[in-house]
Amino acid sequence: AQTVTQSQPEMSVQEAETVTLSCTYDTSESDYYLFWYKQPPSRQMILVIRQEAYKQQNATENRFSVNFQKAAKSFSLKISDSQLGDAAMYFCAYRSADYGGSQGNLIFGKGTKLSVKP
Amino acid sequence: EAGVAQSPRYKIIEKRQSVAFWCNPISGHATLYWYQQILGQGPKLLIQFQNNGVVDDSQLPKDRFSAERLKGVDSTLKIQPAKLEDSAVYLCASSLEVDRGRQDTQYFGPGTRLTVL
Numbered sequence: 001a002q003t004v005t006q007s008q009p010e011m012s013v014q015e016a017e018t019v020t021l022s023c024t025y026d027t028s029e030s031d032y033y034l035f036w037y038k039q040p041p042s043r044q045m046i047l048v049i050r051q052e053a054y055k056q057q058n059a060t061e062n063r064f065s066v067n068f069q070k071a072a073k074s075f076s077l078k079i080s081d082s083q084l085g086d087a088a089m090y091f092c093a094y095r096s097a098d099y100g101g102s103q104g105n106l107i108f109g110k111g112t113k114l115s116v117k118p
Numbered sequence: 119e120a121g122v123a124q125s126p127r128y129k130i131i132e133k134r135q136s137v138a139f140w141c142n143p144i145s146g147h148a149t150l151y152w153y154q155q156i157l158g159q160g161p162k163l164l165i166q167f168q169n170n171g172v173v174d175d176s177q178l179p180k181d182r183f184s185a186e187r188l189k190g191v192d193s194t195l196k197i198q199p200a201k202l203e204d205s206a207v208y209l210c211a212s213s214l215e216v217d218r219g220r221q222d223t224q225y226f227g228p229g230t231r232l233t234v235l
Binding site: 037043044050091108109110111 | 121151153158159160161162163166174207209211223224225226227228229231
């Protein structure tokens with residue numbers, strides 16, 4: 001079974017600085033997708049960025065970028081120029097590309113609570 | 119475009135009572151998911167529907183939880199009878215479609231926070 005581990009329960013960053021959130025996963029599959037979701041205090045989960053395992057190029061979305069290391073099974077999120085609105089819980093998630101079993105099921109880590117200091 | 123709607127937002131019940139949650143997915147989304155998010159943890163899938171058929175309910179405690187999706191649109195999740203450990207946020211999500219080789223974003227609703235006393 002696939003697992004996702006986020007080893008940093010809490011992180012803090014100064015406004016305008018850069019922070020990196022860590023995520024590792026375990027899988028025997030070769031084709032899969034990885035995601036970072038943001039969950040503000042209002043609880044609405046929002047997709048931040050996603051990565052297809054077959055793509056070597058790291059995904060980027062404005063101030064958000066990932067460092068995908070497939071061999072190491074590592075998927076970290078870098079937030080540049082941090083803003084107060086970035087404060088939230090961040091979840092790393094895995095999804096199999098093999099639809100023989102669970103189709104579309106996201107497997108989440110426990111999350112990292114990010115605080116942004118003004 | 120309207121997002122995923124859920125109601126109620128909050129619910130407090132006594133153990134052994136029953137409760138139901140409602141979800142209205144984004145219009146046109148064929149796939150609907152119910153997740154359970156216990157405090158301090160990431161969401162865990164309870165059940166997944168493709169149109170009005172169940173795709174995956176392997177983690178649904180079927181002795182007390184049930185879910186249906188009538189006409190492939192709205193869905194209800196029911197707990198009967200509730201236990202203390204059912205206290206959690208119940209998230210509904212929907213995606214356009216799940217198909218081999220195709221990836222579709224899951225859009226989440228605001229969730230229902232259930233407290234069982």
